[in-house]
Amino acid sequence: MTQIELRGVQKFFGAVQVIKDLNLKISDNEFIVLLGQSGCGKTTTLRAVAGLETIDEGDILIDGKPVQHLKAADRDIAMVFQSFSLYPHMSVYENIAFPLRATRKSKAEIDQEVRSVAKTLQISDLLAKKPSALSGGDMQRVAIGRALVRRPKAMLMDEPIGALDAKLREEMRAEIKRLHIKQGSTTIYVTHDQIEAMSLADRIVIMHEGVLQQVGTPDEVYSHPANLFVAQFVGSPVMNVADAAVAEKASSASVTVGDAAAGFEFPSALLSKLNGHAGGQLALGIRPEGVLIRRDAAEGFMAVETQIVEPLGSFDIVDLKVGSEMLRARTKSGFISGPGEKVFARIDPTQAHFFDKASGKSLEVRL
Amino acid sequence: MAAVRTSSEIGFNRIAIVAVLVVTIIFLAPIYWIASTAFKPRNLATTIPPTVVFQPEISPFVKLFAKRSQMRNPASPEEYAAAPWWERVVFDGGEKIVRDGKGQVQWSGYPSRFLNSLIVAITSTVLAVGMGTFTAYGFSRFKVKGEADLLFFILSTRMLPPVVVAIPMFLMYRAVGLNDTHVGLIILYTAFNLSFSVWLMKGFMDEIPKEYEEAALVDGYTRMEAFFRIVLPEAATGIAATAVFCFITAWNEYAFALIMTSRRAQTAPPFIPSQVGSGLPDWSVIAAGTFLFLLPVAIFTFLLRNHLLRGMSFGAIRK
Numbered sequence: 187m188t189q190i191e192l193r194g195v196q197k198f199f200g201a202v203q204v205i206k207d208l209n210l211k212i213s214d215n216e217f218i219v220l221l222g223q224s225g226c227g228k229t230t231t232l233r234a235v236a237g238l239e240t241i242d243e244g245d246i247l248i249d250g251k252p253v254q255h256l257k258a259a260d261r262d263i264a265m266v267f268q269s270f271s272l273y274p275h276m277s278v279y280e281n282i283a284f285p286l287r288a289t290r291k292s293k294a295e296i297d298q299e300v301r302s303v304a305k306t307l308q309i310s311d312l313l314a315k316k317p318s319a320l321s322g323g324d325m326q327r328v329a330i331g332r333a334l335v336r337r338p339k340a341m342l343m344d345e346p347i348g349a350l351d352a353k354l355r356e357e358m359r360a361e362i363k364r365l366h367i368k369q370g371s372t373t374i375y376v377t378h379d380q381i382e383a384m385s386l387a388d389r390i391v392i393m394h395e396g397v398l399q400q401v402g403t404p405d406e407v408y409s410h411p412a413n414l415f416v417a418q419f420v421g422s423p424v425m426n427v428a429d430a431a432v433a434e435k436a437s438s439a440s441v442t443v444g445d446a447a448a449g450f451e452f453p454s455a456l457l458s459k460l461n462g463h464a465g466g467q468l469a470l471g472i473r474p475e476g477v478l479i480r481r482d483a484a485e486g487f488m489a490v491e492t493q494i495v496e497p498l499g500s501f502d503i504v505d506l507k508v509g510s511e512m513l514r515a516r517t518k519s520g521f522i523s524g525p526g527e528k529v530f531a532r533i534d535p536t537q538a539h540f541f542d543k544a545s546g547k548s549l550e551v552r553l
Numbered sequence: 554m555a556a557v558r559t560s561s562e563i564g565f566n567r568i569a570i571v572a573v574l575v576v577t578i579i580f581l582a583p584i585y586w587i588a589s590t591a592f593k594p595r596n597l598a599t600t601i602p603p604t605v606v607f608q609p610e611i612s613p614f615v616k617l618f619a620k621r622s623q624m625r626n627p628a629s630p631e632e633y634a635a636a637p638w639w640e641r642v643v644f645d646g647g648e649k650i651v652r653d654g655k656g657q658v659q660w661s662g663y664p665s666r667f668l669n670s671l672i673v674a675i676t677s678t679v680l681a682v683g684m685g686t687f688t689a690y691g692f693s694r695f696k697v698k699g700e701a702d703l704l705f706f707i708l709s710t711r712m713l714p715p716v717v718v719a720i721p722m723f724l725m726y727r728a729v730g731l732n733d734t735h736v737g738l739i740i741l742y743t744a745f746n747l748s749f750s751v752w753l754m755k756g757f758m759d760e761i762p763k764e765y766e767e768a769a770l771v772d773g774y775t776r777m778e779a780f781f782r783i784v785l786p787e788a789a790t791g792i793a794a795t796a797v798f799c800f801i802t803a804w805n806e807y808a809f810a811l812i813m814t815s816r817r818a819q820t821a822p823p824f825i826p827s828q829v830g831s832g833l834p835d836w837s838v839i840a841a842g843t844f845l846f847l848l849p850v851a852i853f854t855f856l857l858r859n860h861l862l863r864g865m866s867f868g869a870i871r872k
Contacts, residue, residue: 238767258770260819265771275786290772335774 187214187247187504188372189341190235195244197230197396204230208244212374215435220376228376232342235374236265248339259288263334268345270325272317278304278328279313285336303335306365323354330365340372344347345351350376380420384408392416410539414546417539419470419493423503426477428511429543432460441470441533446509450533451486452553459551460540467543474503476537477515479522480530482515487530492522506531515539554579590840595646612642613837617828617845620651620659646835648785663842666824671736671849673820674803675694677742681799682792684743685750686758690780693758694766703756707748715745716808723812733814740812742803749802750795758784785832791862801850818842821846 197205203228212218215312220228233239235246237258244253253261264285279300285464286296302312307327317325326346332343349359363386366373377383383390384404392399392407392415400412411417415553417425431450439456457464474526480487493505493512499517505520506513506529515531522529535553542549556692558566590598592609621643626645628636633696638643641649651659688707692700722741723732761784769779785792811823825842856862 236767236771238770257775258767259773262773263771265768267764267768269762269764271768273765273768273783273787275789283576284769285772288778332768332772342771423631 191247193245193347196242198242198376204396217373217388219383220391221383222393226393232376232460236342237261262336262339262522265342266329266333266346268348270329274296278315282331303331307331322350343375423474425471425473426513428472432464442508444511450534469541469543471539474514474516476534479515487532490531492527493525580623586852587843591839591844595837613841615639617841620661624649666821670820671681673738677739677803678799680743681746681750682796685754689754689758710748733818735818737781746799753795761787790860793857
């Protein structure tokens, strides 16, 4: 049972504020992913929880007790580093046993626990080896084993699979998830890879320039991004964002993208849901799968010209020229043969997001 | 995988081999010279052209270790016949070995000077490397106010030739009674080597990823424990390299040893040239003394050769 809470945490590096008033509650057994670009403060936050970094203001509570003044060694937390940080002069066995040697456990106990962790991670045959003789994936397993062996209150992982190649990364991702389900410990995981975040997290915490942008389940974050930053950071291919103007028509609303000649048709309910923002500076956000394409003209569809086609195997991404803006649409593979084709497109209103351009905040329009 | 090499690579390889041979010969020639002279009879040591083929003798070493005195007359045949073989070679040179009242052979000054050299060099090396390692760790891991200035200040102690301060040092040492003491020389050599040791170790410490210690800190260790259990083993290569350099500097130091010591704490370097012989210069004895003097450094370096050659990048850190 471990809850971690951050209350009004602030951190400065000289004049630069890297964490700005961060508040976050992590419940027991939860798998939290801190997601953001490099330099957004996510690693600093993690290191602050670990006790490797001091904070300038606020509280860090573990199980309700403030720990910001405790040394790292006294917080009973384990950490897995991106570089794995296996001690090169020790064997795999010694590496895993190292955290236990800091406690008053007997040799026999230590031996038993090291072997049991090694068995869980399927690295029993590697125990005698030196870290330099291991593959990247095995190094990571050992690093995780070293973190698990002490049965810490919480696990912190700093881009633990960022250094692996793509295939191994996918394997290890699944393994970390399996392990979390099996062992169940409060985990904070830092990554800049949104796919990793989506696939692992119970809740994702998105940070940008030291400020928390949104906290939510992967689905919430993907379907209802709180602002333009989250909208464009989460999801691949990236969400289309374009300046938009909303106008009232007879029985519907029209959303014009950029300086396009005509607008996309939306239900008239949009106007009331925009809640007075209709005349303001708006940005329309639409994921490529929300841009629907067909070959023949139909009610509500607008004629557009295809530009570049990027075949991605299971689907294609097609650039559509709408006025001077470019909308990227997701189609079946091979649906569009190449640039210069005339097709018809519309925007799925249920998948459209509207943002206030000035603040970047979502207007929470759900059609 | 079989290496396929182009002709230019093979050509370059040959040039490299020749270059290595030339350099090796240049470096080994003086050592060969000293070693061969150490086993030459006195009269062959200074022949022109040099004698290359000769019957090696142990006599220079006998003369080196035993106290000798000049003889007015050659030894009597009975005395000569009664003497052991190693004493006869001294008689052959017109000298005799000094014995005490009980007939015990008296040692020359060399063994004690050699021991002094060992004491002074080893102690000052341990001190310089030890303090240097801690200092370098501090500079490398913590925010030290005025770090650049402090490091420059540390280095500045090497910016003038040490001999410049020899006279004032001598006067100060005499005033505080450190003249001709082991402690005096140890302090001196430690001070010489410390700046070098700090800078060299700083470079090695910077190479050790700080994640190692952070992992240990999170794993429940104090910083001191992390330093001894993680950093020191990782820094072994650097420590070995630094120790070799410090040892060589302290071992070979001549000028201060000559000025600051005379008997009790005198090291081998100023002693060896003083043994030019009780008559004509005996170069064989000097060469023998020098030859033995070379050995500790050679052995020390040989023992640490793996550390010196092994790169720093054998770790398990992935960047």
